[in-house]
Amino acid sequence: DAGITQSPRHKVTETGTPVTLRCHQTENHRYMYWYRQDPGHGLRLIHYSYGVKDTDKGEVSDGYSVSRSKTEDFLLTLESATSSQTSVYFCAIRGGSNTEAFFGQGTRLTVV
Amino acid sequence: GQQLNQSPQSMFIQEGEDVSMNCTSSSIFNTWLWYKQEPGEGPVLLIALYKAGELTSNGRLTAQFGITRKDSFLNISASIPSDVGIYFCAGQLSQGAQKLVFGQGTRLTINP
Numbered sequence A: 001d002a003g004i005t006q007s008p009r010h011k012v013t014e015t016g017t018p019v020t021l022r023c024h025q026t027e028n029h030r031y032m033y034w035y036r037q038d039p040g041h042g043l044r045l046i047h048y049s050y051g052v053k054d055t056d057k058g059e060v061s062d063g064y065s066v067s068r069s070k071t072e073d074f075l076l077t078l079e080s081a082t083s084s085q086t087s088v089y090f091c092a093i094r095g096g097s098n099t100e101a102f103f104g105q106g107t108r109l110t111v112v
Numbered sequence B: 001g002q003q004l005n006q007s008p009q010s011m012f013i014q015e016g017e018d019v020s021m022n023c024t025s026s027s028i029f030n031t032w033l034w035y036k037q038e039p040g041e042g043p044v045l046l047i048a049l050y051k052a053g054e055l056t057s058n059g060r061l062t063a064q065f066g067i068t069r070k071d072s073f074l075n076i077s078a079s080i081p082s083d084v085g086i087y088f089c090a091g092q093l094s095q096g097a098q099k100l101v102f103g104q105g106t107r108l109t110i111n112p
Helices: none
Strands: A004-007 A010-013 A019-025 A031-038 A042-051 A054-057 A064-070 A073-078 A087-094 A101-103 A107-111 B005-007 B010-014 B019-024 B029-037 B044-049 B055-058 B061-065 B071-076 B085-093 B100-102 B106-111
Touching: A004 A087, A010 A019, A019 A031, A019 A087, A019 A107, A031 A064, A031 A073, A042 A064, A042 A073, A042 B085, A042 B100, A054 A064, A073 A087, A101 B044, B010 B019, B019 B085, B029 B061, B029 B071, B044 B055, B044 B061, B044 B071, B071 B085
Parallel strands: A010 A107, B010 B106
Antiparallel strands: A004 A019, A019 A073, A031 A042, A031 A087, A042 A054, A064 A073, A087 A101, A087 A107, B005 B019, B019 B071, B029 B044, B029 B085, B055 B061, B061 B071, B085 B100, B085 B106
């Protein structure tokens, strides 16, 4: 199994509060991704990183920010959580272009 | 928005039947990946394809990279109960950054 860990695995938070999800990898892979999964939408890309301090937006980036201060950690922050951000969030890692991506176990976030 | 069209969205079959699903796009891809997801888990890689026309097998699973580079197919032969789950295709576009985009998934249900 790829060395990728997401934390927390489950979180319930109130509307308007900030939330940070963490993705940690031990594979020294260059690329890291955050996706959200909702019924009927498959996996949608939020943000991704192609190196330390190098990030870019995905298709559903509004309301989210990311940071990557070191190779092994990629943080996803919801500055002010909304109910529409209730979802399952997956982190993925990838060694390079034209390689496989491996996923974490997911974080189930509920915003009440 | 979503750039991959995956079909069918769901399948209900009898144990022992063969299964076919596909992903199509108007864009050209240079990598196709097929994943399976079970409840409460992250997607797990099944097959990776890197060349147009490539045909790759993994046990009872066979996937092909379409010759036009705009589609990919996954076949499962002689289905068994543990094949139940959601299958996703993912592709890396030839142009642009290192994004992976996902199809909406095919939910496979098997009647014993």
